[in-house]
Amino acid sequence: MTPGQVVELVQQIEVKDLSTAAHTWRVVLYTRAVFEELGSSGAEITALTQGAALHDIGKLDIPDHILQKPAKLTDDEFEIIKIHPVSGYARLLQMGVEDDAVLDLVRYHHERWDGKGYPFGLAGEDIPSAARFFAVIDSFDAMTSVRPYRKEVGAEAGDRAIAQLEQGAGSQYDPECVEMFTHLYRSGELDYILHHFNDTVPLPSFGVNEVERLRAEIKGE
């Protein structure tokens, strides 16, 4: 997949899912930080950050009235939402993506360590590792992004989210993934993402080169 195709798809997802460019940038940067820490190669990191950017691509197959419903979803509507990891996986296959780590991340990002996730209900190490890490990242971002009622995403929101992750370690999340993410957070390595990529600042829509440029600028590299 070319960077241009990724940008185009990400923009489609952002419009459809009412998510923001900032959300995409953050999950990409957290993914990069995590897999760098794990010692993944440059090629693996490029593939996994692409997977992170496209993790909800399957939402393109969910009707707008369900995806954008302002009220609580009915059980039947939630059953429809649950297909998005599989339809996303199918879309990537159709586009010729062959990298297992990317396919796994998209297909299994809503599985839970205790087997209570969806769509397959896989548990523990039956869930591929990229997806176990990404589940932690996606949750952390959901808990720390700006909402109409929560304008500040400072240390307080981050600390609270980490406490929630720790509480869910061993049930919702792989404890080792939580430990590793918590370690990164406490080392301050993720601060720049929380502070510079929050939704209060308008950011250009996702582009791999732009992410790299802005990241280097902020980190003074």
Ligand SMILES: [Fe+2]
């Ligand atoms: Fe998702």
